[in-house]
Amino acid sequence: MELITDADAAAAEARLAGLALRTASVPCEWAPGELWLKPENLQPVGAFKIRGAGNALARLDPQLRSAGVITHSSGNHGQALAYAARSYGVACTVVVPEGAPRVKVAAMHGFGAETVTVAGDRRAETARELAGKHGLTLVPPFDHRDVIAGQATVGTEIAADLPGVETVLVPVGGGGLAAGVATAIGARCPRARVVGVEPELAADAKQSLQRGRLTPWPDELTRRTMADGVRVGPSQLTFAHLKARLDGIVTVGEEEIFAAVGALARRAHLVAEPSGAVAAAAHLAGRGPGGRTVAVVSGGNVDADLLARAVTAAG
Structure with a gap:
């Protein structure tokens, strides 16, 4: 690897x-x-999540980026991707686990993200499903070079x-x-x-x-x-x-x-x-x-x- x-x-x-x-x-x-x-x-x-989300978004092919991005997050990575996506003028969706801190979910909305709430053990799977269904690029919270x-x-x-x-x-x-x-x-x-x-x-x-x-x-x-x-x-x-x-x-x-x-x-x-x-x-x-x-x-x-x-x- x-x-x-x-x-x-x-x-x-x-x-x-x-x-x-x-x-x-x-x-x-x-x-x-x-x-x-x-x-x-x-x-x-x-x-700190703005660093990883920002670098991944900057490296993304402009055509793929313009179609929108999606991730799964309990809060901080979701906020970071939403913030970075807003700077590029592209849509962002965040799959959040049930019970995610309200302050973090509210911040995602404040940065323009749409959120989808699921059981904690289904957030990664749901993000992958939605990415395929809507043609979005998945930017995971950590599993990415x-x-x-x-x-x-x-x-x-x-x-x-x-x-x-x-x-x-x-x-x-x-x-x-x-x-x-x-x-x-x-x-x-x-x-x-x-x-x-x-x-x-x-x-x-x-x-x-x-x-x-x-x-x-x-x-x-x-x-x-x-x-x-x-x-x-x-x-x-x-x-x-x-x-x-x-x-x-x-x-x-x-x-x-x-x-x-x-x-x-x-x-x-x-x-x-x-x-x-x-x-x-x-x-x-x-x-x-x-x-x-x-x-x-x-x-x-x-x-x-x-x-x-x-x-x-x-x-």
Whole structure:
């Protein structure tokens, strides 16, 4: 299976100029050890997903692109594809799972997307069916080389800002972000360790790496975590990248994720959704390898009630 290269990441970086924000690595004097945060919650769609969606759409044949695009997403990738599609003036449809966060679905509509709601285990199948029926191009949330290359630009920016970085902590759901970051950091900062972070209640990627083969967890298990953006597991493509380039995966509990959401809001003044807080949670809980560490805050599209509770608890 062909993996992306650092050259793919560099090309994606050039394509994304003007669409995705170049986020700075922010030092955290309040945190234990040496910690910087990579605030992808500041992207125009509130998450890193704009990078992968934007690169994939830019690479798409103009004729295919003009016919419209479709994806399946619990929220952030759907918003990102809708945002990028709007910039090209093309239609976008997002298949969302039942129970998807209302704030994310509302944002998709705000960017002009049409949504179709189905059971969580049918979203990928439904997206493929609708793509064939209506002549749309499927842009998956992570199982695509152009999407992974776009996410890799998170790593190219970290390497440029902190060439002496020793550890990069990155959330793992479908694995596109971790695959891309591990590729870029491995090429540009070869002494650094890239470590994935998953919720204990959705640790399928960790188990897969331990067993040496994909071990999907059913939806009824992964939906238990509040970190909805990392409930889905890796594909064969992303798993191949993780197996070859990731230095391991650690897990965090629900209380630790919740506490990290509150700490990021109160101490770093960053709004993070639970999925976006898992990497910081690992560092704050002492699960990372240590050293000069960057934790990727992958998204900030959080339910207002959850954020209020987390901020109150952190006080």
